[in-house]
Amino acid sequence: MYASGFAIGHHGEILQGVFRGEDSRLHRGLVTLPFPPRYSIAVAEPIDGIEVLVRPKHKTKSGAAARLLLGGIGYTGRGIKVTVNSNIPEGFGLGSSTTDVVATIRATARLFGLQLEASTIFRLAVQAEVASDGTMFTGNPRLICPREGTVLERFESRIPEFSLISVNVAPNHPVDTLAHPPTRYTGDEIREFGDLRKLLRRALENGSLGELGEMATRSAVINQRYLPQPHFDLALGTVPIHERLRPSSCAQREDGWHVLGSAIGERR
Numbered sequence: 001m002y003a004s005g006f007a008i009g010h011h012g013e014i015l016q017g018v019f020r021g022e023d024s025r026l027h028r029g030l031v032t033l034p035f036p037p038r039y040s041i042a043v044a045e046p047i048d049g050i051e052v053l054v055r056p057k058h059k060t061k062s063g064a065a066a067r068l069l070l071g072g073i074g075y076t077g078r079g080i081k082v083t084v085n086s087n088i089p090e091g092f093g094l095g096s097s098t099t100d101v102v103a104t105i106r107a108t109a110r111l112f113g114l115q116l117e118a119s120t121i122f123r124l125a126v127q128a129e130v131a132s133d134g135t136m137f138t139g140n141p142r143l144i145c146p147r148e149g150t151v152l153e154r155f156e157s158r159i160p161e162f163s164l165i166s167v168n169v170a171p172n173h174p175v176d177t178l179a180h181p182p183t184r185y186t187g188d189e190i191r192e193f194g195d196l197r198k199l200l201r202r203a204l205e206n207g208s209l210g211e212l213g214e215m216a217t218r219s220a221v222i223n224q225r226y227l228p229q230p231h232f233d234l235a236l237g238t239v240p241i242h243e244r245l246r247p248s249s250c251a252q253r254e255d256g257w258h259v260l261g262s263a264i265g266e267r268r
Contacts (some may be wrong), residue, residue: 006107009038009088010095010135011166014159014216015200016223017193018185019143021152026190027145028182029152032133032202033159038094038243040086044111049079054104057082061097062104063127069108072124082107091174098133101125121238123149141204143197147182153197157204160212169230183226192222 004206016030037049042062047053052070066082082104088096103126109116118136126149134144134151143153185193196215203211217236224232 001111002043002177003110005042005044005103005108005110007040007042007099007102008034008036008135009040010133011035011038011164012093014212015143015193015196015217015219017196017219018190019152019193019197027150027152028147029143029145030134031141031143032095032135034135035094038086038099040084040087040088040096040099040103042082042084042100042107043084044078044080044104044107046111047079047081050076051079053079053081055081055083059100061128062100065101065104065109065124068124068127069105070239073112073114075112080108080111085243089174091176092168093175094173095133095135097129098125098135101128101132102136119151122151125149155201155204157207159204160209162206162209162212167231167235180227183223185222189222192218 005058010032012033013030014033017028019029021027037124044066052063052067054060054066055063062082062084066080075224084100084104086096086100086103087098088094090096102121102125105116105121118138121136122132122144125136126147131146132149134142137144137151140158141155142151143155144151152172199211199215199218202208203215220232221236
């Protein structure tokens with residue numbers, strides 16, 4: 001008897017900063033760019049004993065997620081083994097740990113016949129990781145709070161399709177997400193993030209790649225001040241090859257990932 005779970009990765013954030021919520025408080029938030037070609041598959045199965053084992057052993061956050069779920073349902077039966085397979089390189093801002101964790105939660109839940117809401121998976125992921133991406137949500141993009149496990153906004157339209165040129169500018173230097181403290185933005189930057197949130201909303205409503213690119217680039221420029229990425233200026237200087245193409249670099253994560261992406265136009 002076994003059960004499997006699947007989760008997709010992402011290609012960084014198209015918007016990341018600090019935003020005001022309905023409670024009038026400021027919250028750290030981000031909007032991730034889903035990237036289905038990168039994914040994780042987890043398989044959960046009962047084993048003798050009472051332990052929760054995860055393979056490979058270094059995927060400790062996946063083990064923590066499984067234990068949180070089992071503890072939450074009051075499970076005290078046989079041990080559980082979770083095997084995780086992923087094609088996501090670790091430490092480069094493509095959501096490897098969140099993808100592993102989400103796949104693990106889904107596999108473990110299915111083993112016990114549970115159907116969990118994405119919001120529940122999100123909260124468990126944050127508990128397991130401290131900071132989580134929002135790739136457990138499907139369909140329309142969300143502005144999520146990665147350290148709170150809450151959603152600030154669900155946008156009314158999906159991200160339009162486009163092609164993406166991706167370059168790993170520091171392939172020999174993977175990054176530990178939690179090794180970097182949260183960025184302390186200025187008041188002016190926080191106000192600009194509010195404007196960028198509105199711009200994103202409008203870009204999605206209009207299906208405008210130009211506005212989407214402008215928004216992502218401005219977000220990236222702000223974050224570049226705090227965690228400079230190699231060759232960032234070169235990415236900004238990409239020359240459009242067609243009047244409809246709009247160069248834009250995806251916003252860096254606050255943990256300092258080293259993959260830059262340039263959106264170059266409609267996908268064909």
